[in-house]
Every structure is written in structure tokens, then in C-alpha cells.
Amino acid sequence: MGVLYGRYDLLDRPTAYKARPAPKDPPGKFETGTGNFEGMCGVLGALEYIEWVGSTFGGELCERWAADFTGRSLNYKL
Numbered sequence: 001m002g003v004l005y006g007r008y009d010l011l012d013r014p015t016a017y018k019a020r021p022a023p024k025d026p027p028g029k030f031e032t033g034t035g036n037f038e039g040m041c042g043v044l045g046a047l048e049y050i051e052w053v054g055s056t057f058g059g060e061l062c063e064r065w066a067a068d069f070t071g072r073s074l075n076y077k078l
Contacts, residue, residue: 001039
């Protein structure tokens, strides 16, 4: 899996391999094939596991950061 992040004007500059069904504008112009659905599910599973580890074993950190963060932001700090 990979992630491409950038400003639209910079992503619009490079020439990408053009398959017929791919759009000409970013970010779609870089996605020329079928999505890696297995990889997407794997990344989701890994993130859910990391969140579970933090919520299960990060109780003392939760108390430490509770004054500065709430909700999901507090979970991300774990």
C-alpha cells in the first residue's frame, strides 16, 4: 500500500500513464488499475489493532493526556 499526498497544482504537473478509463485530472490519473482491496483491508486491520492496543494498555497515558485532548484525539495520542 502507498499514499500519495500533495497540492493539487503540483500533482497536476507530472504526466501519468494514461489508461482509457482513468480520468485526466489528479488524483485519478495516477490510479490506472483496480484498487488493492486486500491491502486496504490489511491497513484498516492494522490501524484497528493499534487502536485496540492503545485503548487496552494505554490507561496511564490516557490520564496523562486527558487535560489536553478529548475523544478520538485522545485515543490517537495513546
